[in-house]
Amino acid sequence: MFKRTLFSLSLAMLIFGQMYAQGASFGPQVGYQKARDADKGNVIGGAALRIKLNPVIGFEGAINYRQEKYANEALTVRSWPIMLTGLIYPTSIIYGAIGFGWYNTSFDYNQNLSGYQDIEDKTIQKVGWHFGAGVDLPVGPASNFTADIRYVFLNYNFSGIPGSGELNSNFYVVTVGYLVAL
Secondary structure, eight states: OHHHHHHHHHHHHHHHHHHHHHOEEEEEEEEEEEETTSSSOEEEEEEEEEEESSSSEEEEEEEEEEEEEETTTTEEEEEEEEEEEEEEOSSSSEEEEEEEEEEEEEEEEOTTSTTOTTOOOEEEEEEEEEEEEEEEEEOSTTEEEEEEEEEEEOOOOOTTSTTOTTOOOOEEEEEEEEEEEO
8 A cells, every 4th residue: 555655646746746847838729620521610619738748748638619510400519529639749849649539429400300300319428539730839938829730530420310321520620729837
């Protein structure tokens, strides 16, 4: 028990000490996302917390809201993704990103359309993963401007939509953010 407690305390000190030394930042982000088979792209918004453990490795946690329509607006998909992303900085301002997200998603069917009256709305949770790249530009001593593009693999099951056998819900997202040091 003592060894486990000592290990946990040491790990916490290492993580929080590095977080303080390298920096943690928080702020809003906004972006544009478009699923391959969605009717059109949409604006997303949310917030991000970024922690750099050292000059090469960092992490980002983010929560956003997004909405998209499929099958000529017969289906509206709303989701609140909570994403965790590992960041690798080959230079001080350019990073690669890879991570996963938990998507709490609502499927709202337009019951006013023919063929959709008997389909019930539903909410599901799904895990997807993403990769991408971006830039992290300092704006003064205590803030950064961020911009990145990510591709998200998130295959929803659209079996309830007549004629939707091949709809693809994977998407790309371009975001910009303004993060302030904590």
